[in-house]
Ligand SMILES: Nc1ncnc2c1ncn2[C@@H]1O[C@H](COP(=O)(O)OP(=O)(O)OP(=O)(O)O)[C@@H](O)[C@H]1O
């Protein structure tokens with residue numbers, strides 16, 4: 001798993017801590033979902049996100065398939081929504097297909113703006129396969145426009 005988080009704010013640090021609490025054995029997810037089990041790796045990831053924000057550093061975390069990376073990213077997204085932030089969660093393949101469609105009918109700029117706008121953008125299943133040159137260009141444009149504008153998690 002790879003997670004990159006930028007933009008350091010006090011609110012973001014609180015958000016990471018709230019996520020760790022939410023995913024604890026006594027948190028709201030456990031209360032609502034009988035299948036939920038507190039997982040050390042998820043707590044470690046939430047703590048690492050908080051520390052990365054604290055230090056204003058990007059974070060690269062790794063975990064095996066099914067450990068629950070997407071679950072943590074979604075929990076961070078929910079906490080950000082609760083804090084009044086605009087959040088967009090998407091599969092990376094869906095984003096790339098959308099932007100590719102924009103190249104075909106001259107709506108690329110408008111489509112890109114939708115992904116630049118949110119305070120937090122979560123790109124799920126990032127880099128599962130090698131990207132084509134136009135896909136790599138689209139991702140470069142997106143990441144460079146979001147730099148110092150909003151937080152991005154690639155996962
Ligand atoms: N703490 C948990 N307790 C119970 N089920 C969980 C927990 N965390 C995640 N799950 C469930 O485990 C499954 C795998 O979680 P998730 O998709 O987040 O893993 P992942 O690490 O992103 O996997 P992948 O590498 O395939 O993307 C999902 O069905 C999810 O709902």
Ligand SMILES: [Mg+2]
Nearest residue numbers: 069070125155
């Ligand atoms: Mg996943």
